Amino acid sequence: MINSINAYSTPQTGDAAAFKAASTAERTSDSPEAKSTTITQADSTPTISIMARQLADSAARAEKRDSTLSRSQLADKAKTLLGQIQGDSYFLNKAKHDSEVPKTDDPALLARAKQATAFVNSAANRSGSEKNPFAGLSREQLSNIAYDDSGTYTINERRAASYESDMQEYAWRVKVCAQAMDEYNSTGKLTNFFKSVLDHYNGLPAIEQAQYPKDYASDLESKIKLDFNYRTHRAEGKGEDPMSLIEMIDFTSSKSKDYLEASGWGYQGS
DSSP: OHHHHHHHSOOOSSOHHHHHHHGGGTOOOOSHHHHHHHHHSSOOHHHHHHHHHHHHHHHHHHHHHHHHSOHHHHHHHHHHHHHTTSHHHHHHTHHHHHHOOOSOOOHHHHHHHHHHHHHHHHHHTTOOOSOOTTTTOOHHHHHHHHTOOSSSSOHHHHHHHHHHHHHHHHHHHHHHHHHHHHHHHHHSBOHHHHHHHHHHHHTSOHHHHTTSOTTHHHHHHHHHHHTEETTTTEEOSTTOOOOOHHHHHHHHHHHHHHHHHHHTTTOOOO
8 A cells, every 4th residue: 555655656767855945935825926035035026027028938939849849759848957956967077057146237146146056056055045036936937947047047957856756745745645544444445546647647747747657647547546545455437447465565566667757756866
């Protein structure tokens, strides 16, 4: 049963230990006002407009990319883009990334880039002493920044956006796993857990969905229909064939490695 929960609580690629260490300092209000202030570090209408325009342009580029690439091509693209902001490629060019300055004279955007560098270095050192300039943005906005290689954002800004996305994913995963344990303890089932995971997956940006196995959603749907009771070892879904607990555990265990690898949970050293 635990393997089933772990296999489906789907973290994103990135710095698992680092983003957990930085998470305490990163929680902000979800209000539009808080988001704009966090992003710009100023209460300036012109600056907010610039950021809004950047986000709109990033969303347009993402939409075009997602509509022109197949799922497998999108997965390959994601791997390439993530390689720019994490792993060996990132660290081999760390000095260059830390000194990168955006092509703008806008003082707020220059300050944001500087803050992003301070944040990613703080997070890497596990100090959590710096605020993430992208804290509080939506998952889609963060994805659009992290996977945007147009030059609008510096590498460290994209990395900072990826950190925030990871922390939001981590917070969701902690919550949904606690709910799953409560569900199992009270009913012997994980059906609502699988529904929550499916809803979460369906809400992810296309480029993030593409990094999961092709049958991820259909597999969850089959488990929901099965409505399996792990205590009675019976499938209670109407019209579904029964499956023994042993078969269920074997199935989820065999899938765990694929899901964890696809989600980046096993990634170390970003």
